[in-house]
Amino acid sequence: MSDALKIDDFKGPVHPDWCPGCGDYGVLKALKEAAVALQIPPHKLMVVSGIGCSSNLPGFINAYGAHTLHGRAVPVASGARLANTDLHVVITGGDGDGYGLGLGHLIHAMRRNLNLTYIVMDNQIYGLTTGQTSPTSMLSHRTKTTPRGNVEQPINPIGLALISGATYVARGFSGNPKQLTELIAGGISHAGLALIDVFSPCVTWNKVNTYAWFRERVYDLSQEGHDPANWSVAMEKALQWGDRIPTGLIYQTYRPTYEEAEPVLGKGPLVAQDLGINQSLLDQFLAETM
């Protein structure tokens, strides 16, 4: 197994520009570990992101990638995947990117069930833009733009994923790299859309939801005999927040993927198909109009 892929094979060209201690380091490491575990060669991996600290991740891993617009990673990834079903397409981004600007795309991607793995580095804050409130900031959280405390109910990404038809729903914590690696590997192996919401603390701008805050609260569902096939129980877990917060694989089911249902992909990846048309087919199209 000397030519087996190792973590260094995924070392990116530049060192991450994240603050020391940022939760996103753990996510990057776990993603590389997952690729190693699955032995996906770098050229078969495509990492797509939006804009934010977390969305800088594609630049820090040796894989093909697209660093797109704020909130638009999901449709770019969807197009990339539809055009080449030989690629493993992983989306990485933040809570602002995915649950704010990009929320509409996310819901549709989940009901569409494309074979994509979406890792959200959820720090409950806008990191890159220096600490404004985010769609997952907790009630009464004082941020730069909520000086009297946030009054808007936070989005529940897990609950949203469950009602939107995601077929793999998980929550990780960048303070638990082993579990996170398994969840990401599980998501990539899963046939269908995987949403992995990861607590990934912003040590600079979020002084509430810190590593310590999470460590006191998170527990691993796999240790408690959770059945990820049971949607109702998964929904109960989605609603659990406070003293105890569940992490791990919350829900998984199987439904035909969009790719499987698309007849044009029956002839193999789009990128490998022939281009153009012959005169007899064009004449047939024209004959329909006569």
Added chain:
Amino acid sequence: MKADQSSGVIVGIAGAAGDGLDKTGDTLARTASRLGLSVFAYNSYQSIIRGGHIWLRIRLAEGKVTNHGDALHALMVLNQDSLERHVAEVEPGGVVFYDRDRVRPVPTLMRREVQEFGLPVRELAQPFGKVPAVMQNAVLLGAMLFWLEFEFAVTREVLQDTFAHKSPEIAHQNTALAQAGYQYAEQNALRPVGLSWDFGRIRRPFVTGNEALAMGAVAGGCKFYAAYPMTPASSILHWLVAHSEAAGVLVKQAEDELAVINMAIGASLSGVRAMGGTSGGGFALMSEAIGLAAMLEAPVVIVNSQRGGPSTGLPTKTGQEDLNQVLGASQGDYPRIVMAPYNTRDAYYSAAEALNLAERFQCPVIILSDLLLSEHPETLEPSDLQAALPIDRGHLLAEAPVGYKRYQMTTDGISPRVLPGTPGTTFVAASDEHDEEGNVISDQFTNAPLRRKMHEKRMRKMDGVLPLLEPPCLAGPQDAEVTLVGWGSTWGAIQEAVTQLAADGIVANHLHLKYLIPFHRDHVRKILSGSRQIAVVENNISGQFARHLLAETGIRPAHLILKYDGEPFRPREITIQTLAIVEGKPHTLGVLEHEAREIAYHHIRIHLDDRCRPSELVRRAMAEQTTPVWHTTIVDRDTAAVTGTLLIDAETGATLQWLPA
């Protein structure tokens, strides 16, 4: 103009939406087409399913016709309102067909020597059992076919082909009804049009601009098409979905236009030829990502089929109002190509050309179409559309060379492309400014000279584009009193206006621009330097193209011929405005009589009951009113008794007052 074989016969069909007019028009158009005539049709419809006013024009001729023409030679109306609103457009010598049971002719509205031909539709339909209302048009159609001197057998065949797959019964009923109308016309001494048609009997494709564009996209190697429904682009989506498997194009209706363009960009990054289609509102949503495509150097083609704006504007009416938007799309400077196909055949080749240019220059290409071009069907010559088109994938490498850099700074600005999935390299396509390898230099590791050179590299690609584009050329005599300059779909109407002007003793010529970015600055400057007067013709209120022309060439056209009421130009409108320019007459924006009449119809529909109609209109000055006023007498349709007078401001178009009798 009288009906003749070469400039053609123009037929109008008017009624309410849901009357089944489209099918009637289609049957007529296909009959003509199968006989070997050239057909150009325009459907001035509204986006409602029933009710409302539908207005279809079909022009039929032995030679190629390039627009929907001017006055009518025949009119078929399905209700009273339609008769009143269009009958005055019928030329002397023309004919009006109507259902005697539903419509009463109004001789005062008709021009001289127009035959009125009412058919007892109910009576004629009786022998054929229970006939749904939408099918009764077939009776009128039959009479129209007789008038046109078309062979009924051809229509029978068309109806068979159209309806047989639904049910043989429907096909049979439609044919029987049309035949009854045909025979009734024959027996009741309807005077036929009197053209000795020379039917060519070649079968020609009868396609819309959107169908042609969709087929051109397929021929040009498009593999991925995304769209969110929006008139008038939707029929590209519909055609491609219906032919997706046969054509091998993956078609995706996305959740919104943001998704449309971003999916297309994603597909393009993976290496397939990708396109998206929309209209102005959707294009506005795509704006940021057009710049993304440019920054990632992802080839992508976007079709913006324009309709009247701003905002939701005129969803089902035409316009050329998005040029400014397209020129101003997205933040920053970036390479892009913008082209406006000028007719249906050109739409086919433009799609394929756009796909080639996009890949060759790794940048967004925007096709600016509009409702007229997108939706009007016309006959093409069988050889017009060729399947074998060159597919130029640009600088695409199958393998990654050692030391490969995705954004390599080259002399022509084009960096060799390797697709994700290729072993031996990786890179990130980044929307932030980046170095040759794709590493971001926007924030942490900023670098002013690298930013400058990368920005220049991208823009430098534009230098290579212009030489590949066919330069514009002047149509008509070199030396003319006036040069008409147009872009996009106005081509057909302008070139006919030039012919009309010649008949009126005015020498005009025509310069038409297809490529808007990059711009054939030198060619255009040279051509226009010989012009005595320049008039830009376009479908918007502000002269968007005229301003673009000024910006590109320094030439400020002295005259603008603008139309922004949602309808496409008729040649005669251009001719009349050109004559006014030549004669030095000022152009006024006052409300014309027929416009005042339309405004009155609107008032009646909203505020009065449908039993009345406008009759006399008199333009008069009024005390306490600085502007003249149209005194519009409104009468009862049945009794002709005056119900009151509606005052319409002849300058502003305001409805000033309703004075009941």
